Ligand SMILES: Nc1nc2c(c(=O)[nH]1)N[C@H]1C(S)=C(S)[C@@H](COP(=O)(O)OP(=O)(O)OC[C@H]3O[C@@H](n4cnc5c(N)ncnc54)[C@H](O)[C@@H]3O)O[C@H]1N2
């Protein structure tokens with residue numbers, strides 16, 4: 172009898188293909204209105220329109236005097252931003268003292284700033300330039316204008332703009348909810364790890380990475396080794412993506428593949444030809460969530476998170492992928508069969524490897540600002556650089 176075994180090292184999908192599969196494995200989540208402050212970092216699901224004109228009425232652009240006709244003018248009042256508007260129009264020869272942003276009375280032809288006015292007792296004089304220093308209604312942004320298109324990122328500045336235009340809620344693609352499952356009886360979460368123990372180094376970087384990629388970690392749960400806890404956790408509902416850290420390889424405590432099979436998951440990626448990180452996996456559970464299996468070695472987990480998790484999160488938020496390429500400076504050796512992910516710092520002379528890139532350590536990645544994607548057989552041409560969060 173011939174036993175055919177799947178070997179993720181030998182049968183691994185190319186890194187490029189795995190990333191494509193991850194990005195294509197999802198559709199953008201449906202649009203939801205959320206309070207504007209919660210929309211930060213999301214993508215707009217529809218165009219952002221001006222609900223009001225900016226400015227809403229003709230207002231003064233300077234502190235000074237709104238004047239009608241030529242000077243000298245008789246002072247007939249004072250208008251402040253937020254105060255009462257001047258009752259009625261100004262007649263020729265009249266002026267009101269006015270603050271920046273205050274509504275300009277009808278009949279005013281210009282605002283004369285304090286610096287250009289000569290004030291007397293109940294009068295003011297100066298040269299008038301018709302139209303000067305009056306911001307007309309809708310001059311900055313006309314009412315109804317589309318100021319940002321669907322798909323635009325909600326940046327801090329976009330929040331300010333939306334507020335100025337009268338929005339309290341924004342229609343966005345919500346942040347996909349990500350449940351993180353840390354496996355491994357040897358893994359601890361506090362203090363110095365004792366003999367036979369290792370500090371969880373993946374749980375701490377995932378919330379920031381997930382947020383950077385457009386998602387939100389809803390919970391991080393430590394599971395004991397063994398299939399039943401993993402089976403129960405993966406059967407739960409509520410998350411768009413479940414990340415399983417560790418348990419991806421072939422050891423006696425590595426149950427991810429067995430549990431995925433028992434749950435009837437559709438395995439989309441089962442091993443990737445990349446170093447580090449080849450035992451990574453991507454699957455879809457029958458009840459909907461995507462499962463990203465990250466290797467337990469922390470740098471391998473980081474590489475896998477950028478290969479499978481980040482593209483899937485971008486797909487769920489409808490975020491287009493941006494690609495950067497650059498030349499590598501320094502000594503980098505390609506692998507004959509696998510893509511290598513090499514921590515680099517971008518410099519004017521090229522992306523320089525920072526070293527310290529063992530799969531079990533995040534030292535190199537913490538020194539780096541990008542991972543260089545070095546394809547198998549690479550011979551010096553520019554490479555893709557994946558920015559690190
Ligand atoms: N026979 C084989 N053995 C291994 C293979 C293989 O292909 N065949 N691949 C190796 C590679 S490469 C990797 S990477 C690891 C992946 O292992 P797992 O995903 O199953 O993870 P564990 O075995 O649980 O842990 C591996 C390593 O990482 C440490 N670890 C686990 N979780 C964490 C965490 N949250 N923070 C920090 N460190 C963690 C764990 O203690 C182990 O030292 O498999 C190889 N073996």
Ligand code: MOO
Nearest residue numbers: 447448449471530
């Ligand atoms: O590829 Mo493992 O993922 O090197 O350490």
